[in-house]
Amino acid sequence: xxxxxxxxxxxxxxxxxxxxxxxxxxxxxxxxxxxxxxxxxxxxxxxxxxxxxxxxxxxxxxxxxxxxxxxxxxxxxxxxxxxxxxxxxxxxxxxxxxxxxxxxxxxxxxxxxxxxxxxxxxxxxxxxxxxxxxxxxxxxxxxxxxxxxxxxxxxxxxxxxxxxxxxxxxxxxxxxxxxxxxxxxxxxxxxxxxxxxxxxxxxxxxxxxxxxxxxxxxxxxxxxxxxxxxxxxxxxxxxxxxxxxxxxxxxxxxxxxxxxxxxxxxxxxxxxxxxxxxxxxxxxxxxxxxxxxxxxxxxxxxxxxxxxx
Ligand SMILES: Nc1ncnc2c1ncn2[C@@H]1O[C@H](COP(=O)(O)OP(=O)(O)OP(=O)(O)O)[C@@H](O)[C@H]1O
Numbered sequence: 001x002x003x004x005x006x007x008x009x010x011x012x013x014x015x016x017x018x019x020x021x022x023x024x025x026x027x028x029x030x031x032x033x034x035x036x037x038x039x040x041x042x043x044x045x046x047x048x049x050x051x052x053x054x055x056x057x058x059x060x061x062x063x064x065x066x067x068x069x070x071x072x073x074x075x076x077x078x079x080x081x082x083x084x085x086x087x088x089x090x091x092x093x094x095x096x097x098x099x100x101x102x103x104x105x106x107x108x109x110x111x112x113x114x115x116x117x118x119x120x121x122x123x124x125x126x127x128x129x130x131x132x133x134x135x136x137x138x139x140x141x142x143x144x145x146x147x148x149x150x151x152x153x154x155x156x157x158x159x160x161x162x163x164x165x166x167x168x169x170x171x172x173x174x175x176x177x178x179x180x181x182x183x184x185x186x187x188x189x190x191x192x193x194x195x196x197x198x199x200x201x202x203x204x205x206x207x208x209x210x211x212x213x214x215x216x217x218x219x220x221x222x223x224x225x226x227x228x229x230x231x232x233x234x235x236x237x238x239x240x241x242x243x244x245x246x247x248x249x250x251x252x253x254x255x256x257x258x259x260x261x262x263x264x265x266x267x268x269x270x271x272x273x274x275x276x277x278x279x280x281x282x283x284x285x286x287x288x289x290x291x292x293x294x295x296x297x298x299x300x301x302x303x304x305x306x307x308x309x
Contacts, residue, residue: 002072003039003204004060004172008032009069011055029055031228032069035206037221039171042198042205044215044236046251047225053208056225057174060206061093073172089119089168096177098157102149108135108160109145115167134163137200139193155186162194166201173198176208184256191218212248213255216240224248 010033012026030052037043045053058064060071062078071078073087092115095101102111112131116122122130128145135144138159149157158178165173178194179187195218198205209215215222215236222239224232224247232245243249 001039002036003074004035004037004206005070005072006033006035006056006060007070007072008034009056009059009071010067011052011059011064012067028228030059033225033228033230035223035230035233037172037204037206039204040202041220042195042207042218044212044219044222045206045208045225046210046212046215046222048210048251050227051225052228053210053225054176057093057176057206057208060172060174061091089115090170091172091174092165092168092170094158094161094165094173094175094178097181098154098161098178099149099181101161102157102164104149107146107148108140111149111160112163112167115164119168130167131163134167137166137197138163153186154182155190158182158190159193162197166197166203169201170203172204172206174206174208177210178207179214180210187214194218211255212239212251224251 009030010028011030012028014023015025015027016022017024033052033056035043035045035056045056047053055064059066060073060078066079069079073091076087078087106114109128109131112134113127116127116130131145132142135142140156140159140163144152144156144160149160152160161178175194179190182190191214194205197203198218205218207215207218212222217236219236222234222236223230224239224245226247232239232243232248239248240252243252
């Protein structure tokens with residue numbers, strides 16, 4: 001069953017200017033993206049900085065205005081006009097930066113208990129028990145309860161963020177680059193425990209990343225975003241063993257060597273793709289060596305494989 005369906009989503013931001021501050025143009029942050037995420041699976045949304053991943057995630061959370069398209073959660077339209085569908089406890093977000101996303105002046109107990117307090121009245125001892133269970137679940141010691149965020153490492157802080165996100169037993173989690181601010185050495189640990197939690201709680205997850213290597217083992221399906229569009233989509237296996245789009249090949253070629261062990265079974269494919277990319281396309285990088293021009297992506301390269309399962 002599909003839990004989240006995004007249909008032809010467009011989020012365009014007006015660019016204003018001139019003496020009268022009139023709308024001159026639009027940034028097409030997301031421009032016609034359609035995604036289906038089956039219940040209990042993880043979908044990796046991957047692309048370089050500015051490709052529209054966060055805007056897509058925020059649109060699902062209701063944090064961004066939508067220009068066009070629909071978002072359906074469990075068959076219910078979230079952006080319907082009139083009576084709002086209340087899914088605040090069903091959809092939660094985990095943010096990129098565990099240093100700034102937690103309130104530095106609050107103790108872990110209050111940070112994790114906050115969403116529960118907002119929804120349910122509970123005696124303090126019951127609440128403390130619930131928070132302790134959550135800390136246990138994310139692998140934090142009991143004495144974390146009365147400490148402040150600065151007393152934890154980056155990986156531990158991200159665990160606090162996850163405890164807070166799962167406090168209300170959500171169905172869907174939008175994880176926006178949850179490990180990219182962490183040391184490579186702790187990235188794998190955090191990814192592993194997030195995967196365990198996803199399986200234990202049968203969570204549905206949209207996992208946003210710029211590094212394809214990071215999502216390799218997390219996700220059943222992967223969508224590749226480039227300049228506001230989904231340029232390729234498929235199972236994780238398809239994407240790694242038979243990438244179709246030149247931009248997907250570029251992302252595979254760009255996987256940092258430190259993350260290569262995560263795709264060990266595809267080392268050979270990666271090497272072939274990397275060589276092919278270096279020989280044929282690396283010249284098309286722009287002056288900053290960042291992105292190749294969109295016109296170099298021919299329509300014939302663009303594939304949108306249907307999501308299986
Ligand atoms: N509030 C806004 N107003 C105007 N433009 C915006 C706004 N938010 C995002 N954008 C633009 O939309 C585009 C997509 O941004 P978005 O943050 O979704 O990309 P991203 O793929 O998540 O990048 P990153 O990995 O750096 O977070 C970018 O060009 C960005 O500058």
